[in-house]
Amino acid sequence: MNYFISKRKNKIRRLSFFFLGIMAITINFIYAGTLENYFDELVDKSPHPPGSKNHLLVKKYLKKQLKKNNAVIEEQLFQYDNPYIGLTNGYNIIAFYRGNSDENIVFCSHWDTRPAADKEKNPNLKKKPIVGANDGNSSTAVLLKLSEYLNNLNNLKHNVYLLFFDAEDSGKRSKDYCLGSKYFVNNYNKIKIKYGILIDMIGDKNLVIEREGFSDLYASKLTDSIWRVAKEELGYSFFKDKVGYYVMDDHYYFLKKNIPVVNIIDFDYKHWHKLSDTKENCSVNNMKKILNLLKYIVNNPEKIKISK
Numbered sequence: 001m002n003y004f005i006s007k008r009k010n011k012i013r014r015l016s017f018f019f020l021g022i023m024a025i026t027i028n029f030i031y032a033g034t035l036e037n038y039f040d041e042l043v044d045k046s047p048h049p050p051g052s053k054n055h056l057l058v059k060k061y062l063k064k065q066l067k068k069n070n071a072v073i074e075e076q077l078f079q080y081d082n083p084y085i086g087l088t089n090g091y092n093i094i095a096f097y098r099g100n101s102d103e104n105i106v107f108c109s110h111w112d113t114r115p116a117a118d119k120e121k122n123p124n125l126k127k128k129p130i131v132g133a134n135d136g137n138s139s140t141a142v143l144l145k146l147s148e149y150l151n152n153l154n155n156l157k158h159n160v161y162l163l164f165f166d167a168e169d170s171g172k173r174s175k176d177y178c179l180g181s182k183y184f185v186n187n188y189n190k191i192k193i194k195y196g197i198l199i200d201m202i203g204d205k206n207l208v209i210e211r212e213g214f215s216d217l218y219a220s221k222l223t224d225s226i227w228r229v230a231k232e233e234l235g236y237s238f239f240k241d242k243v244g245y246y247v248m249d250d251h252y253y254f255l256k257k258n259i260p261v262v263n264i265i266d267f268d269y270k271h272w273h274k275l276s277d278t279k280e281n282c283s284v285n286n287m288k289k290i291l292n293l294l295k296y297i298v299n300n301p302e303k304i305k306i307s308k
Protein backbone atom coordinates (compact mmCIF):
# COMPACT_ATOMS: atom_id res chain seq x y z
CA MET A 1 0.00 0.00 0.00
CA ASN A 2 1.22 3.45 -0.87
CA TYR A 3 2.39 5.27 2.25
CA PHE A 4 0.71 8.56 1.36
CA ILE A 5 -2.68 6.98 0.76
CA SER A 6 -2.51 4.94 3.94
CA LYS A 7 -1.64 8.06 5.95
CA ARG A 8 -4.57 9.85 4.42
CA LYS A 9 -6.82 6.92 5.17
CA ASN A 10 -5.64 6.97 8.76
CA LYS A 11 -6.48 10.63 8.99
CA ILE A 12 -9.93 10.01 7.57
CA ARG A 13 -10.37 7.15 10.01
CA ARG A 14 -9.32 9.36 12.92
CA LEU A 15 -11.70 12.07 11.80
CA SER A 16 -14.56 9.65 11.48
CA PHE A 17 -13.86 8.32 14.97
CA PHE A 18 -13.89 11.89 16.20
CA PHE A 19 -17.28 12.54 14.64
CA LEU A 20 -18.65 9.23 15.85
CA GLY A 21 -17.48 10.22 19.33
CA ILE A 22 -19.36 13.50 19.14
CA MET A 23 -22.42 11.69 17.84
CA ALA A 24 -22.28 9.19 20.68
CA ILE A 25 -22.03 11.97 23.25
CA THR A 26 -24.90 13.84 21.58
CA ILE A 27 -27.10 10.75 21.38
CA ASN A 28 -26.34 9.95 24.99
CA PHE A 29 -27.22 13.50 25.96
CA ILE A 30 -30.49 13.47 24.03
CA TYR A 31 -31.50 10.09 25.43
CA ALA A 32 -30.37 10.63 29.01
CA GLY A 33 -33.88 9.85 30.18
CA THR A 34 -35.99 12.26 32.09
CA LEU A 35 -38.23 10.54 34.58
CA GLU A 36 -41.09 11.25 32.19
CA ASN A 37 -39.24 9.54 29.31
CA TYR A 38 -38.72 6.40 31.37
CA PHE A 39 -42.35 6.44 32.48
CA ASP A 40 -43.64 6.98 28.91
CA GLU A 41 -41.44 4.21 27.52
CA LEU A 42 -42.76 1.77 30.11
CA VAL A 43 -46.40 2.78 29.69
CA ASP A 44 -46.08 2.55 25.90
CA LYS A 45 -45.09 -1.11 26.35
CA SER A 46 -48.03 -1.84 28.67
CA PRO A 47 -50.00 -3.87 29.55
CA HIS A 48 -47.05 -6.23 30.08
CA PRO A 49 -48.24 -9.07 32.31
CA PRO A 50 -45.90 -12.06 32.70
CA GLY A 51 -46.12 -14.43 29.73
CA SER A 52 -46.94 -11.66 27.24
CA LYS A 53 -44.78 -10.41 24.38
CA ASN A 54 -44.66 -6.98 25.99
CA HIS A 55 -43.32 -8.52 29.18
CA LEU A 56 -40.19 -9.65 27.33
CA LEU A 57 -39.97 -6.26 25.60
CA VAL A 58 -40.01 -4.44 28.92
CA LYS A 59 -37.45 -6.81 30.39
CA LYS A 60 -35.16 -6.03 27.48
CA TYR A 61 -35.81 -2.32 27.89
CA LEU A 62 -35.02 -2.39 31.63
CA LYS A 63 -31.75 -4.23 31.09
CA LYS A 64 -30.75 -1.92 28.25
CA GLN A 65 -31.33 1.20 30.34
CA LEU A 66 -29.56 -0.22 33.38
CA LYS A 67 -26.63 -1.26 31.22
CA LYS A 68 -26.48 2.24 29.77
CA ASN A 69 -26.39 3.52 33.35
CA ASN A 70 -23.44 1.21 34.06
CA ALA A 71 -25.13 -1.00 36.64
CA VAL A 72 -23.84 -4.51 37.27
CA ILE A 73 -26.89 -6.48 36.17
CA GLU A 74 -28.13 -9.92 37.11
CA GLU A 75 -31.26 -11.63 35.88
CA GLN A 76 -32.91 -14.10 38.20
CA LEU A 77 -35.18 -16.57 36.43
CA PHE A 78 -37.86 -18.49 38.27
CA GLN A 79 -40.99 -20.38 37.30
CA TYR A 80 -44.34 -20.12 39.00
CA ASP A 81 -47.89 -21.32 38.74
CA ASN A 82 -49.69 -18.26 37.39
CA PRO A 83 -53.42 -18.58 38.26
CA TYR A 84 -54.31 -16.85 34.99
CA ILE A 85 -52.18 -18.76 32.46
CA GLY A 86 -50.47 -21.64 34.28
CA LEU A 87 -46.73 -22.26 34.41
CA THR A 88 -44.96 -18.94 33.71
CA ASN A 89 -41.42 -17.61 33.65
CA GLY A 90 -40.67 -14.77 36.04
CA TYR A 91 -37.58 -12.59 35.89
CA ASN A 92 -36.18 -10.46 38.69
CA ILE A 93 -33.68 -7.85 37.54
CA ILE A 94 -30.95 -6.97 40.02
CA ALA A 95 -28.87 -3.84 39.39
CA PHE A 96 -25.84 -3.12 41.58
CA TYR A 97 -23.84 0.04 42.29
CA ARG A 98 -20.75 -0.26 44.44
CA GLY A 99 -20.34 2.28 47.23
CA ASN A 100 -17.62 3.18 49.70
CA SER A 101 -18.72 0.83 52.46
CA ASP A 102 -19.75 -2.81 52.63
CA GLU A 103 -23.27 -2.03 53.77
CA ASN A 104 -25.99 -3.01 51.33
CA ILE A 105 -29.14 -0.98 50.85
CA VAL A 106 -31.90 -2.12 48.51
CA PHE A 107 -34.54 -0.10 46.68
CA CYS A 108 -37.34 -2.19 45.21
CA SER A 109 -40.25 -2.01 42.81
CA HIS A 110 -42.34 -4.58 40.96
CA TRP A 111 -42.04 -4.21 37.22
CA ASP A 112 -44.83 -6.54 36.05
CA THR A 113 -48.35 -5.33 35.36
CA ARG A 114 -51.51 -7.12 36.37
CA PRO A 115 -53.06 -9.59 33.88
CA ALA A 116 -56.66 -8.80 34.81
CA ALA A 117 -58.65 -5.70 35.76
CA ASP A 118 -60.53 -7.58 38.46
CA LYS A 119 -61.82 -4.41 40.16
CA GLU A 120 -63.96 -3.55 37.11
CA LYS A 121 -67.70 -4.22 37.55
CA ASN A 122 -68.36 -5.41 34.01
CA PRO A 123 -67.40 -9.12 33.74
CA ASN A 124 -65.97 -8.65 30.22
CA LEU A 125 -63.70 -5.84 31.36
CA LYS A 126 -62.55 -7.82 34.39
CA LYS A 127 -60.64 -10.18 32.09
CA LYS A 128 -58.61 -7.50 30.35
CA PRO A 129 -55.05 -6.70 31.43
CA ILE A 130 -54.34 -3.31 33.01
CA VAL A 131 -51.81 -0.73 31.80
CA GLY A 132 -50.64 -0.28 35.37
CA ALA A 133 -49.37 3.27 34.85
CA ASN A 134 -49.37 3.72 38.61
CA ASP A 135 -49.32 0.04 39.65
CA GLY A 136 -45.96 -1.21 38.36
CA ASN A 137 -44.78 1.50 36.00
CA SER A 138 -44.53 4.60 38.22
CA SER A 139 -42.17 3.03 40.74
CA THR A 140 -40.15 1.25 38.03
CA ALA A 141 -39.60 4.57 36.22
CA VAL A 142 -38.39 6.12 39.49
CA LEU A 143 -35.84 3.33 40.00
CA LEU A 144 -34.60 3.70 36.41
CA LYS A 145 -34.08 7.41 36.93
CA LEU A 146 -32.36 6.62 40.23
CA SER A 147 -29.98 4.29 38.38
CA GLU A 148 -28.94 7.19 36.18
CA TYR A 149 -28.37 9.31 39.27
CA LEU A 150 -26.28 6.62 41.00
CA ASN A 151 -24.16 6.24 37.88
CA ASN A 152 -23.29 9.94 37.95
CA LEU A 153 -22.69 10.12 41.70
CA ASN A 154 -19.06 10.58 42.76
CA ASN A 155 -19.38 9.56 46.35
CA LEU A 156 -21.80 6.71 46.86
CA LYS A 157 -21.63 5.96 50.56
CA HIS A 158 -23.11 2.44 50.60
CA ASN A 159 -23.63 -0.34 48.11
CA VAL A 160 -26.98 0.08 46.43
CA TYR A 161 -29.05 -2.66 44.85
CA LEU A 162 -32.02 -1.75 42.69
CA LEU A 163 -34.38 -4.73 42.71
CA PHE A 164 -37.00 -5.00 40.00
CA PHE A 165 -39.34 -7.79 41.05
CA ASP A 166 -41.51 -9.75 38.68
CA ALA A 167 -44.78 -11.60 39.39
CA GLU A 168 -45.90 -9.32 42.18
CA ASP A 169 -49.29 -8.81 40.67
CA SER A 170 -50.53 -11.96 38.98
CA GLY A 171 -52.22 -13.38 42.03
CA LYS A 172 -55.76 -14.35 42.92
CA ARG A 173 -55.22 -15.59 46.48
CA SER A 174 -52.77 -13.71 48.72
CA LYS A 175 -50.19 -16.50 48.48
CA ASP A 176 -50.04 -16.01 44.68
CA TYR A 177 -48.75 -12.45 45.03
CA CYS A 178 -45.19 -11.15 45.44
CA LEU A 179 -43.60 -14.27 43.98
CA GLY A 180 -40.54 -12.50 42.57
CA SER A 181 -39.61 -10.95 45.91
CA LYS A 182 -40.35 -14.23 47.68
CA TYR A 183 -38.00 -16.02 45.29
CA PHE A 184 -35.34 -13.35 45.77
CA VAL A 185 -35.50 -13.50 49.57
CA ASN A 186 -35.22 -17.29 49.55
CA ASN A 187 -32.51 -17.64 46.92
CA TYR A 188 -30.26 -14.59 46.79
CA ASN A 189 -28.01 -15.35 49.72
CA LYS A 190 -24.75 -13.71 48.76
CA ILE A 191 -25.37 -10.40 50.51
CA LYS A 192 -26.54 -9.22 53.91
CA ILE A 193 -29.08 -6.47 53.47
CA LYS A 194 -28.94 -3.65 56.00
CA TYR A 195 -32.32 -2.28 55.07
CA GLY A 196 -34.56 -1.60 52.11
CA ILE A 197 -37.26 0.61 50.76
CA LEU A 198 -40.02 -0.65 48.50
CA ILE A 199 -41.93 1.87 46.41
CA ASP A 200 -45.28 0.97 44.87
CA MET A 201 -48.15 3.05 43.44
CA ILE A 202 -46.40 6.36 44.06
CA GLY A 203 -47.75 8.10 40.95
CA ASP A 204 -51.23 9.07 42.19
CA LYS A 205 -52.18 12.69 41.35
CA ASN A 206 -53.39 13.10 44.90
CA LEU A 207 -50.46 11.45 46.63
CA VAL A 208 -50.97 10.63 50.32
CA ILE A 209 -48.51 8.27 51.99
CA GLU A 210 -49.67 6.73 55.25
CA ARG A 211 -47.54 4.34 57.26
CA GLU A 212 -48.09 0.89 55.80
CA GLY A 213 -49.20 -1.60 58.44
CA PHE A 214 -46.60 -4.39 58.14
CA SER A 215 -43.77 -1.85 57.84
CA ASP A 216 -45.02 -0.05 60.92
CA LEU A 217 -45.29 -3.29 62.84
CA TYR A 218 -42.02 -5.00 61.88
CA ALA A 219 -39.73 -2.12 60.88
CA SER A 220 -40.99 0.74 62.99
CA LYS A 221 -37.67 2.52 63.51
CA LEU A 222 -36.91 2.45 59.82
CA THR A 223 -40.42 3.74 59.09
CA ASP A 224 -39.93 6.50 61.70
CA SER A 225 -36.72 7.74 60.14
CA ILE A 226 -37.98 7.65 56.54
CA TRP A 227 -41.09 9.59 57.58
CA ARG A 228 -38.97 12.05 59.56
CA VAL A 229 -36.70 12.69 56.58
CA ALA A 230 -39.68 13.08 54.24
CA LYS A 231 -41.51 15.52 56.48
CA GLU A 232 -38.73 17.46 58.18
CA GLU A 233 -35.90 17.50 55.65
CA LEU A 234 -37.98 17.62 52.48
CA GLY A 235 -41.18 19.24 53.78
CA TYR A 236 -43.43 16.49 52.45
CA SER A 237 -46.65 17.06 54.38
CA PHE A 238 -48.29 14.30 52.31
CA PHE A 239 -46.43 11.76 54.46
CA LYS A 240 -48.89 11.01 57.28
CA ASP A 241 -48.16 9.48 60.66
CA LYS A 242 -51.40 7.53 60.62
CA VAL A 243 -51.10 3.78 60.01
CA GLY A 244 -53.06 2.94 56.88
CA TYR A 245 -53.52 -0.36 55.08
CA TYR A 246 -51.67 -3.62 55.67
CA VAL A 247 -50.58 -4.40 52.14
CA MET A 248 -49.40 -7.81 50.96
CA ASP A 249 -46.52 -6.44 48.92
CA ASP A 250 -42.91 -7.12 47.98
CA HIS A 251 -41.57 -6.13 51.41
CA TYR A 252 -43.56 -8.88 53.11
CA TYR A 253 -41.14 -11.80 52.68
CA PHE A 254 -38.18 -9.61 53.70
CA LEU A 255 -39.96 -8.70 56.94
CA LYS A 256 -40.73 -12.36 57.57
CA LYS A 257 -36.97 -12.97 57.48
CA ASN A 258 -36.29 -10.05 59.82
CA ILE A 259 -34.87 -7.86 57.07
CA PRO A 260 -36.26 -4.36 57.54
CA VAL A 261 -37.87 -3.23 54.29
CA VAL A 262 -40.45 -0.47 54.40
CA ASN A 263 -43.21 0.00 51.87
CA ILE A 264 -43.91 3.50 50.58
CA ILE A 265 -47.33 3.13 48.98
CA ASP A 266 -50.48 5.15 48.38
CA PHE A 267 -53.09 2.44 48.45
CA ASP A 268 -56.04 4.83 48.14
CA TYR A 269 -56.03 4.94 44.37
CA LYS A 270 -59.47 4.73 42.81
CA HIS A 271 -58.11 3.24 39.56
CA TRP A 272 -56.42 0.34 41.36
CA HIS A 273 -56.70 -2.87 39.29
CA LYS A 274 -58.94 -1.12 36.78
CA LEU A 275 -58.47 -0.32 33.10
CA SER A 276 -58.36 3.36 34.08
CA ASP A 277 -54.93 2.95 35.73
CA THR A 278 -53.46 5.01 32.89
CA LYS A 279 -51.00 7.85 32.41
CA GLU A 280 -53.72 10.51 32.62
CA ASN A 281 -54.39 9.51 36.21
CA CYS A 282 -50.76 9.83 37.29
CA SER A 283 -48.50 12.72 38.21
CA VAL A 284 -44.85 12.62 37.17
CA ASN A 285 -44.30 15.50 39.56
CA ASN A 286 -45.35 13.36 42.50
CA MET A 287 -43.13 10.54 41.28
CA LYS A 288 -40.23 13.04 41.27
CA LYS A 289 -40.88 13.78 44.94
CA ILE A 290 -40.39 10.11 45.79
CA LEU A 291 -37.27 10.01 43.60
CA ASN A 292 -35.90 13.00 45.55
CA LEU A 293 -36.57 11.23 48.83
CA LEU A 294 -34.56 8.20 47.68
CA LYS A 295 -31.73 10.45 46.48
CA TYR A 296 -31.70 12.21 49.84
CA ILE A 297 -31.47 8.88 51.66
CA VAL A 298 -28.62 7.74 49.39
CA ASN A 299 -26.67 10.87 50.26
CA ASN A 300 -27.52 11.05 53.98
CA PRO A 301 -27.39 7.48 55.28
CA GLU A 302 -26.75 8.71 58.83
CA LYS A 303 -30.35 9.96 58.97
CA ILE A 304 -31.70 6.42 58.65
CA LYS A 305 -32.05 4.19 61.70
CA ILE A 306 -33.10 0.61 61.48
CA SER A 307 -34.85 -1.88 63.68
CA LYS A 308 -34.88 -5.60 63.63
Ligand SMILES: [Zn+2]
Nearest residue numbers: 114135169273
Ligand atom coordinates in the same frame (compact mmCIF):
# COMPACT_ATOMS: atom_id res chain seq x y z
ZN1 LIG B 1 -51.42 -4.26 41.82
